Amino acid sequence: MRYYFAIILVSVSGWVQAALKCDADLQYGVVVNENHVRVQKHSRTLYQINQHQQLIVQGHWIELPAPQQQQLTEFAEGLHYSIPKVIVLATEGVELAISTVEQVYSGLIGQRSDGYDRLQDALWRVRRKVQGKFIHANLNNYIGPRSLENVDAIVEQGFESEIEQAFSTSLGGILSAVGGIASEGNDNLDERVAALAKRLERMGQKIAPQADTLRKQAEWFCNEVKRLDGIEEQLRRQVPELRPYDLIITEN
Template sequence: MKMINLLFSNRLACFCLICWSFSARAEFTCDIDFAYGLVVNEHQIRVMDKSRTLVQINDQSRLFIQGRWQNLDDQQKIWLHEYAAGLHYVVPKMIILATEGVDLAIETIDHVYLGLVGSDHESYEKLRSAMQRVKARVKEKFRHASNHYFIGPGSLESVDEFVDSEIEAQLEEAISTSIGGILSAISGINTNNTELSSEKVEELTRQLEAVGEQIERGVGPRASSLRNKAQWFCDKLKQLDNTEEKLRRSIPQFEPYNVITSDR
């Protein structure tokens, strides 16, 4: 029986690893935040505190702070153009990346769960409900309407989450649900019948291995691509943070607004 318990513990650990393998913390951490909301369209960038515009950049060349136009010298204009052009490029693509990331994470967890316990298990709907809440919160945080792109304030730490603590808690709930589903699925193991228990454990082992191989073939390349993109965006945002610091140091009215924050 000890051997069976060990086998099951190892396989359950493998399942947990599959689910959490899409957490970028294991391989890549980006210590970049937006302290304010950002709205970007073709001609403007607005730094928002709820519905109030604090900083506005028009046509990558004119800076307004609290509605007041700022007269800039030549060097400040160069920094402002670099900063605005970078945000114009990064923000729309980050919204796409965030959406792709959460879709991939949800698809993967759903695929693992279906491969192990099937859609008829009573906990499957709870899993799907939790995942849909995650997806809705990410879409609320990263929005695109017409030619306007919005990113809400908060952490940009992970490749496939781009989520705050509330969304992370929902992901944890969903994963907890799926582990519970596995426990329920094998709860019929008869501890007095070693042969039957071994068969069930081996069946679960085969299912896990098959699911793992499918994920590696179908999801692995996409996950790798997302990680590479996230790394590039993180590096780009750090460059923009440096440019922002130059503007804040040289423009007293801009100094209070640390839009891009990072652990230096």
């Protein structure tokens, strides 16, 4: 049973997983709106950049020399531009994964089974976890700490545990889902698995353009975050008040 479920799971997650990966992350939460960028830890503001120019650290205004002021503006503008985009990217990527799982399940088992209700509950939990990390509300855009790294874990854990329970309600149910394999012998088993693989392949071809767009957006965002990390490191070296706060962390 797990072998056949693994075929389904790998096929589904493989189409969208690359769009959700990034080897950069945020150590703190970030709130971005039209007027400022706030870096937070446990809802407490560590520092804030107003109008891309004014630096406030722990409630104190920090005056900067011209070179550091220019770097601060570039850093704030980069966050202001990229944070809303990655929220859209994460949301669309997870929605694509969820939609694909729903289509696979409906095609194999149908929407009238008990497992379909459990699947919907599992997908709702996955969606809620992602929405709790990537928030757009009241003109504010928020990304929680470790959200870029953990979006993969959220999706994978949801698919591999909660969603698996919905698929594998019973051995007989799974065998029926792939076409009555249990009663038709091993020869027919190969035919059924091949037919299932073709159906999944067609589905993959259908969603490939959207998944490819998400991958390209994710690649752009990861490169942008790495660029901003370089600017941040320069600021932290030159502005003592920012030294304790390493917002962007990247893998070497």
